Amino acid sequence: MYLKALEIQGFKSFPDKTTLTFEKDITAIVGPNGSGKSNISDALLWVMGEQRSRALRGGKMEDVIFGGTEKRSPLGFAQVSLTLDNSAGLFPIDAPEVVITRRYYRTGESEYSINRESVRLKDITELLMDTGLGRDGYSVIGQGRIAEIVSARSTDRREIFEEAAGISRFRYRKEEAERKLERTEENLVRINDKIDELSMQVGPLEKQAETAKKFLVLRDEQRTLEISAWMETLDRLHEQSETVNAEFQQASDNLAAANAELEGIYASGEEFSAQMRECDLETEAVREKLSACEARAAEGESAAAVLRT
Template sequence: MYLKALEIQGFKSFPDKTVLTFDHDVTAIVGPNGSGKSNISDAIRWVMGEQSTKALRGGKMEDVIFGGTARRKQLGFAEVSLVLDNTGHLFDREESEVMVTRRYYRSGESEYYINRHAVRLKDVNELFMDTGLGREGYSIIGQGKIDEILSVKSADRREVFEEAAGISRYRHRKEDAERKLERTEENLVRINDKIDELELQVEPLRAQSEKAKKYLILRDELRGLEISLWMEQLDKIRANTIKITSDFENAARQKEEAQHEVESLYAAAEGYAAQMREKDMEAEGLRFQMQQREADANECERAIAVLKSQIQSNLENADRVKRELEAQEGRAGSISAQIADRRARLDEISARMVELKAGLEESEAQSRTESKSAGILQAELEALREKAAVESASAAEAKALLSALAAAAQELLDRDEAVRQELSAGEARISQTHAEGDGVRRELEQAREDRNALLNVISGYALRVEARQKKAKSAEERHVKLQMEENALSARIHMLTEMEKLYEGYSKAVKLVMGEAGRGSLRGVHGPVAGLVHVPDAYTVAIEIALGAAMQNIVVEREEDGKAAISYLKRRDGGRCTFLPL
């Protein structure tokens, strides 16, 4: 075996990675004082596990990391790798080359590697035992080391000779075995003390155990009864919820249908109301037309009155003319020359009067007053014709007056006929208006009856909607009640879950261990047996009775995890607990 290479990075005066290769020949490193020759031997000593900062010529372990200069920053770690030849298998390893690496950070963390695999410092020390290397070996002899070996006690010199003889490994193993035996004897003494102490508690614990078993049996029965009661209540609540939900959905659907029907009825009522408004408008128009017709009839009556007054005036004029003719009877001889002419004109007037008489006879059925007036005029004309011979002087005036009277009579007849026709047309329109008004009144009455029927239907639907709203309200109240019961059950389930999380019913030691494991301080803790074993409900009581106090035993991954938990209980004075490593 010989040293093949040394890799240094960040150690003391080696900020950059430096590789020193050593051949089979003797290698010597020379240089002036302060050049860093001793740093190489310190690096070899440090990588082999040296823990003394005084031996490394420093005040603290952080001093081995490059501290920086005026031009270079300090580094955050120091790393040294020692490469040794193992072709002779001096080390108990199959590799032909062994690389030991040590890395130290400014945070105080230290890492060890053998052939790039992380190991402990103890593994590094055991690797170099009986090889002459290591912290206590004689492979590195510094200045004054020989004087120190010669001047120390014989017991200290013995370590050097044991290392050279190759028995230091067995001495360390012997010392470790002796320390373990001492700790075992101490543990045996403590165990015997605890056994003596616990023997005094056996009888009280046996009585408590019997009570606990009875309690567990009664608790399981109570739990079974409570679960059965809860399941039954849950089934009832679920059935009631389904029924209430279906009733609520039916009520909501019926409510929607009723609302649609009410809306359609309201729409129909609006239509009927619009029709009633239209009929009212039509009736108002008919009333206005009737008023117009009545006004026209009044106008016609006023015109007839005017015509009657005119006829009366004409009669008075005819009387006046007759009186004048009677007064002029004595003057017939003076106008005989004009008789012939007057007679001819009277003949024409007679012919015209015949025509007027025919016209008057035709209109006699329509206007009795006008016919009577025409008859009076004809009689007067006959009297005038008989007196024409004696009244030739005033014949021209009478003829002119008669012509005017005939024209006036004809005009009166024409106006009377027109007025009668207008009266007939107005009466026909009035009859038609009355008939239409009767029809509108009947339609109005029918619309009112339909409206009343629709209001009755709407009232019926409103009552049904109100009843369904009450039913829906009661269903909603039942739903709220069931929701409250469900919330109460959920709260109870949550409470039981929290009790399970807090390990209620377990001993103080189990609670402390599980709480610490939950915080991550204890590793490899799986939990108590009662929380890891799952069986059908029919066998829970039997399993609990069979396990007994073992239900509170804690299952851990390894024996070291159980020992760590026991140490924690000892520090906290948390009581006793049994651990079952997998």
């Protein structure tokens, strides 16, 4: 297993995508101060999961993103990809190469992938265990690191030796299992406390349940009685409605008969009016004849008076 390539984009002093390829032989990176040599080793540590800003020579994680210059604007993310040779099958991945990628945004979001498949940081950490790689591995030794190892506590040196011996993976899994066991025990304690709390509530809850059952029974009885009362009222209203309908029909029949009788009276009145008009005409004719007779009588009396004289 060896480092085949390192691709950097937006990381510290590398705004543009830059790819460094490595062969199996020794590769030396040289350049003047400030040219970015240390940033390459920082990129290696960072892509392998380093989370401490101080270890990356920064104040905060956002400092790993290219901050801009007078001629270039700051970028919104940093990305580093590490390509490792896997022809010997050191990694449990069925591929000749293993490409680990890490991307970080200014918003604080992080993305990790192995061979372009999204993974967690934990997956990368477990993959690199016992290989000497990783953020705490011995594959990247910076300035002053030897002095730190020599002056380190025995427990810290033991972790380095365990990493080199290939047993750190088992220690990590043991610690992970112990943490899970501890969390499980804490959950059991909380569950037992909850069971005790619920046990104390069982009695009152049973009484409340019994009261609720009685309430439901009484409510059902009340509904049954209300329905019966409404049904009786409805039947009574139906009977009253039938009676009213019969009375209404009788009244309608009586009204029709009265209307027929009234029409007959109107017809008789019209006939009587016609007879009255005929009588008036006859009376007027008689009056005219009477007036004529009276006139002739007066003329006769006048003539008789003349004859007497």
